Amino acid sequence: MDLKLDDDELNTCVQCGLCLPHCPTFRVTGDESMSPRGRIHLMREVQLHNAPVTPEVVSSFETCVQCRGCEPACPSSVPYGHLMERTRETLADEGIMTPRWQRLGMKPLAHPKLLATGTKFLSVAQRLNLVPKRLGISAEVPFRQAPLEVSGTDVLMFTGCVMDAWQRDVHQAGQTVLEAAGFGVTPTGDLAPCCGALHAHAGLANDTRSLATSMMAALSQAHFADVPIVVDSAGCGAQMKDYGHLLGTAEAEAFSSRVFDISEFLADHLDKLPRGTPIAERVAIQDPCHLRHVQRVHLATRKVLEVFVDDLVELDDDGLCCGAGGAYSIMQPVLAGQIRDRKVEAIDAKSPDLVASSNPGCSMHLGAAGVPTVHPMELVARAIAG
Amino acid sequence: MSVLSSINKNIRDRLAGRGATVTAHAVADERLVEDLRSALAPDRVRMDSVGRSLHAKDASVFKGGVAGPTCYPTSTAEVQAIMRISHHHGRAIVPRGAGTGLAGGAIPLGAPVVIAMTKMNEILEVDIDNRVAWVEPGVVNLDLTRYLTPMGFHFAPDPSSQQVCTIGGNVANNSGGPHCLAYGVTNAHVQAMEVVLPDGSVTMLGGLDAEPAGLDLRGVFIGSEGTLGITTKVAVAITKNRPAVKTLLLSFDSVSDAANTVSGIIAAGIVPAALEVMDHKITVAVENYVNAGYPRDAAAVLLAEVDGMEAGIAIDAGRIEEIGLANGATDVRTAKDDEERALLWKGRKTAFGAIAQLAPDYYLHDTVVPRSELANVLVKVYEIADRHDLVVMNVFHAGDGNLHPLLLFDARDEGVMDRVHAAGGEIVQASLDAGGVLSGEHGVGVEKQGYMGKLFSDDDMDHQDRLRKAFDPTCRANPGKVIPIGHSCADIQALRRVPTGVWG
Amino acid sequence: MNGIVDRGSQLTFGGAVRRFAEEVGSEGPIAVQGARTRWSAGGALKDDGSVRQVNAPTGIVQYKPDEMTIRVGAGTSVADLDQATAEAGQRSALPDRGGTVGGALAVGENDRDVLGRGTVRSAVLQVSYISSEGKIVSGGGPTVKNVSGFDLPRLMVGSLGTLGCLAEVIIRTNPIPPTSQWFRSTADPFDLYDALLAPSAILWDGTATWVHLEGHGADVAAEAARANAMGPIEPVGEPPSPPGPQRWSLTPAGLRSVDTVIDGPFLASIGVGVVWAVTPQPPRGLTQPVQSIHDRMKILFDPTGRLNPGRNPAQK
Known part of the structure; x- marks a missing residue:
């Protein structure tokens, strides 16, 4: 079957295996078919040698968390994330991957009102103990949240879908910090409801592209023309920075160059922030994969937190994924749990009071295992408030 | 046709002979898999096309492997069961670690049962009093050292693939690495091993006592490339971390000057922890990749590291600098802190990868020459590559004369593989002519089988074969490797005749 | 003459090794006696007068201090080896108890300073020995690093001359500390x-x-x-x-x-x-699988049982 992969990209891999220890699914299974090298081998077998797409092949692709931890480890710079997204796209188009019910599940993400209703429903259901724990949804999906207010147009703050519905207090903290540094903030709210990251992971390419196009249109209106877009969710930021590649237009490239992770943005404006009272608790940094492996701006988180946290500690697991992976923790609960166990072990080894992570998926997934997560911006906001 | 092309062809030819028995084979496979699944959990025995295709290869360029059922044991007892069942079904076995071998040692020939050891990856015990750590073979080399570091120890062998290669693989290949110049290769760092022998029996080889009784079977087993049995538990020696370390970066106008400096350092009675050389092309490639501050204009750089106690290494570092300057070093720099040192080493250890960005494929060779011949052999290596219209880069463990010429190419160019293999053959020959050996750390596998006769006489190889037979009289473990074709265990067709019946 | 062939590599043998091969021959019980400093190791030599006792070649064949290697006849005394290497400021891991290089390797005991000097088994880079059939056989290589083929040198260390008669070896040397x-x-x-x-x-x-x-x-x-x-x-x-x-x-x-x-x-x-x-260590014994390998090794390397009869590496 033609997976519609670029032959050159596919041939970049020399099968050296240096990616293996950086792959969370290989780490917990030791199974070559659950490694980046194995998955690329299978892509080649299917595309170049006409190997049948057996259930085992599909399983190999479906178990990938798409954390892209293999990419920085790859000396040959294989664009693994793109290969996997394209593979899933082709298999989804063929009806082999991403079944209909899962696609339907993605629908509300682009529709804030629908998501808000769903969230209220979920919130009630949770309080009635109707939601299985293994879904990894954080203990407290809020029933109702205070709205975010516009304070200026120096920066656009992307609020997104799930995060806005479930973790608006993080946005609130981010906005507080930006304002403390003297920036007037416009939360994007319903203007740009969803970045399309989850759709891209599931191989739903058309939905992904149309979400990207409408977001660009909304956030590139004349009065926003060159305004930086600050994102406090690592997954969303990574997706928005990839629009240039996704759409292949100069306009998309220009849009992507306006996108910053919130720590990445603030790292250049630290002098403008009041120091407040440093956080006394021990804080461990848990890098979301899309911040570390994809955006590769995880050092900025440290640069910012160092100023406000006295006892900042690193985990000793080379930034291995926590297993959240967007909807992965729901689709592959067993593997996601094993991967999380490994992460929890690495966290426990440092005995932190709090774990700073800037991705809603990671926070919920870890939170469900009892890890006290906090967004870096919540820490900074707390410190500034003194 | 080059020797290496002919090896690949030979594997294919030998495998092609299987046609007539395929159906019977399939029936036999069913029974074999059934037995394996009842001994292990069903989901840890794979016979699907994906499992077989993934385990037919390793990190080498060699094709033609055919895997039988792949098993993922989690205990010694399971490895033993697999060995016995395979034996009962007249089937050979091939052990496999992370699959990073470059000589084709883990490539399954003749559809043997593949035993993937990756799930046996526990660090079982650190025994400080006896200075050993007991580990399962699937433990990753670097994971072990990281685990030991807070206790003040490390595992000395540090191959460039240490972030992924396993201890079991290190044992099978007697792995080295930059720091084995002073500390020795894997064989010097393994005290004892629990192994499952090809007949299914389990025993300890070696021991924690000073001088275990009998022949040094532990020493013989290490580096045997999976042909004598399977390691299921290893007592590796743990080495005290050195309190002080200095890393020097010396630049030269010629590769010969760098090589002469290396000889000069050894002649002066200094055995540094590591002595690594990179030529101009690879230094530039590395610098582009890591930005460690390697000079882009030097014809060669020498990375010299001394470790030990503060006062002594200061003396050694000073003398290395003097010797370098006397041999024409244009610049000598000392890493100012751990961060700079780590960056320099990152550059050295990812050198092969950095090159992969310049061409889609590379062939990494591994030969050893006497230190004093380094400069001469390097000149020949450049000549050989030129003649075959190939780009070559040189990065090597200069301290022990271990060359790693890298030939860059694009496998899609027509006829390029023949040139690559021809050049490789000439490089091996040039190394042997200079009084060197076939391999310093990658092993023989299938890659260098064809060259064994250039280093060893028939009688020599006959005795190597006897050694192997003492462990594996019926050629069950990783057949078709190391010893060249014509010797008993090299002929995988022989397996088709023993013992009976199962082939229908 | 068997075994004297061009090996493709630089390894050729001088007259002493060839004469030793002829002397060992292919028939009749034989033992290499060295300096007899550990003559009782591994049990008594078969004592019926049938065992010919021979001496391995002596002398330093080639010493390359820059390579940290020295090639010597197995009959060379460790004292002579030490003297030669000391002149270049080097030493080896072999213990000097008045014996020969071949004897030290055959017994395989480490020096008292093993923590500083390294083990005997790690010091042997290449061995050439006369097989039970009277052929010259070599294993290992002349360089300090080598993984080409099966490790015959390790097999020979501590084998008490029961698998082959050591003729010539290459030993790794190291600088003598200041x-x-x-x-x-x-x-x-x-x-x-x-x-x-x-x-x-x-x-x-x-x-x-x-x-x-x-x-x-x-x-x-x-x-x-x-x-x-x-x-x-x-x-x-x-x-x-x-x-x-x-x-x-x-x-x-x-x-x-x-x-x-x-x-x-x-x-x-x-x-x-x-x-x-003062008191001897009780016999330590071998596991049954290890004993089987020993038995097979002996039969394969010495089918006629003529090499150092009476001696057993397991009873050192």
Whole structure:
């Protein structure tokens, strides 16, 4: 079957295996078919040698968390994330991957009102103990949240879908910090409801592209023309920075160059922030994969937190994924749990009071295992408030 | 046709002979898999096309492997069961670690049962009093050292693939690495091993006592490339971390000057922890990749590291600098802190990868020459590559004369593989002519089988074969490797005749 | 003449090795006698007068200090080897007990300073021996690093000449450290071993401890100061001689209770596990699978049982 992969990209891999220890699914299974090298081998077998797409092949692709931890480890710079997204796209188009019910599940993400209703429903259901724990949804999906207010147009703050519905207090903290540094903030709210990251992971390419196009249109209106877009969710930021590649237009490239992770943005404006009272608790940094492996701006988180946290500690697991992976923790609960166990072990080894992570998926997934997560911006906001 | 092309062809030819028995084979496979699944959990025995295709290869360029059922044991007892069942079904076995071998040692020939050891990856015990750590073979080399570091120890062998290669693989290949110049290769760092022998029996080889009784079977087993049995538990020696370390970066106008400096350092009675050389092309490639501050204009750089106690290494570092300057070093720099040192080493250890960005494929060779011949052999290596219209880069463990010429190419160019293999053959020959050996750390596998006769006489190889037979009289473990074709265990067709019946 | 063929590599043999091969021949029981310093190791030689006793070639064939390798006839005395290497400021791991290089390898016992000098088995890079069939066989290679083919050199170390008659070997050498000093200490030997970075030897007789420190003068002084802080030390010329001829092989951890295992005086090598004593160590035995390999190895390497009959590497 033609997976519609670029032959050159596919041939970049020399099968050296240096990616293996950086792959969370290989780490917990030791199974070559659950490694980046194995998955690329299978892509080649299917595309170049006409190997049948057996259930085992599909399983190999479906178990990938798409954390892209293999990419920085790859000396040959294989664009693994793109290969996997394209593979899933082709298999989804063929009806082999991403079944209909899962696609339907993605629908509300682009529709804030629908998501808000769903969230209220979920919130009630949770309080009635109707939601299985293994879904990894954080203990407290809020029933109702205070709205975010516009304070200026120096920066656009992307609020997104799930995060806005479930973790608006993080946005609130981010906005507080930006304002403390003297920036007037416009939360994007319903203007740009969803970045399309989850759709891209599931191989739903058309939905992904149309979400990207409408977001660009909304956030590139004349009065926003060159305004930086600050994102406090690592997954969303990574997706928005990839629009240039996704759409292949100069306009998309220009849009992507306006996108910053919130720590990445603030790292250049630290002098403008009041120091407040440093956080006394021990804080461990848990890098979301899309911040570390994809955006590769995880050092900025440290640069910012160092100023406000006295006892900042690193985990000793080379930034291995926590297993959240967007909807992965729901689709592959067993593997996601094993991967999380490994992460929890690495966290426990440092005995932190709090774990700073800037991705809603990671926070919920870890939170469900009892890890006290906090967004870096919540820490900074707390410190500034003194 | 080059020797290496002919090896690949030979594997294919030998495998092609299987046609007539395929159906019977399939029936036999069913029974074999059934037995394996009842001994292990069903989901840890794979016979699907994906499992077989993934385990037919390793990190080498060699094709033609055919895997039988792949098993993922989690205990010694399971490895033993697999060995016995395979034996009962007249089937050979091939052990496999992370699959990073470059000589084709883990490539399954003749559809043997593949035993993937990756799930046996526990660090079982650190025994400080006896200075050993007991580990399962699937433990990753670097994971072990990281685990030991807070206790003040490390595992000395540090191959460039240490972030992924396993201890079991290190044992099978007697792995080295930059720091084995002073500390020795894997064989010097393994005290004892629990192994499952090809007949299914389990025993300890070696021991924690000073001088275990009998022949040094532990020493013989290490580096045997999976042909004598399977390691299921290893007592590796743990080495005290050195309190002080200095890393020097010396630049030269010629590769010969760098090589002469290396000889000069050894002649002066200094055995540094590591002595690594990179030529101009690879230094530039590395610098582009890591930005460690390697000079882009030097014809060669020498990375010299001394470790030990503060006062002594200061003396050694000073003398290395003097010797370098006397041999024409244009610049000598000392890493100012751990961060700079780590960056320099990152550059050295990812050198092969950095090159992969310049061409889609590379062939990494591994030969050893006497230190004093380094400069001469390097000149020949450049000549050989030129003649075959190939780009070559040189990065090597200069301290022990271990060359790693890298030939860059694009496998899609027509006829390029023949040139690559021809050049490789000439490089091996040039190394042997200079009084060197076939391999310093990658092993023989299938890659260098064809060259064994250039280093060893028939009688020599006959005795190597006897050694192997003492462990594996019926050629069950990783057949078709190391010893060249014509010797008993090299002929995988022989397996088709023993013992009976199962082939229908 | 069998075995004298062009090996493609540089390994060719001089007349001495060829004459040795002829002398060993292919028939009749034979033993290489060396200097007979460990003549009783592994049991008594078959004593019916049938065993021919021969001597391996002597002399230094080639010494390359820059390569840290020396090629010598197996009959060369370790003292001669030491003298040759010392002239270039080097030494090897082989212990000098008045014997030959071949003897030291055949027995395989390490030097008292094994922590500093390395093991005998790691020092042997290449072996050439005369097989039971009278052929010259070589294994290993001339370079300090080598993984080409099966490790015949390791097999030969400690095999007591029962698998082949060692003719010529290449040994790895190392620089002699600039400073070398023994100290007598009252500190706990196990604490000393934990505290010191890389002592060449720590010996203990149950009461006193002797520490051998080697390296740059300043490093030795720093280590000595560290040792002194744990209990007063004094420089001494030599450590005591072993209390008896018997050599025990225990684990390093096992030395903590050595006095409950060995009767009478002893001298233990801390961190190593070797103990010299008056009483012999009881036979240690082999596991059944290891015994089977030994049996097969002997039959394959010496089908007629003519090499050093009576000796058994398992009973060293």
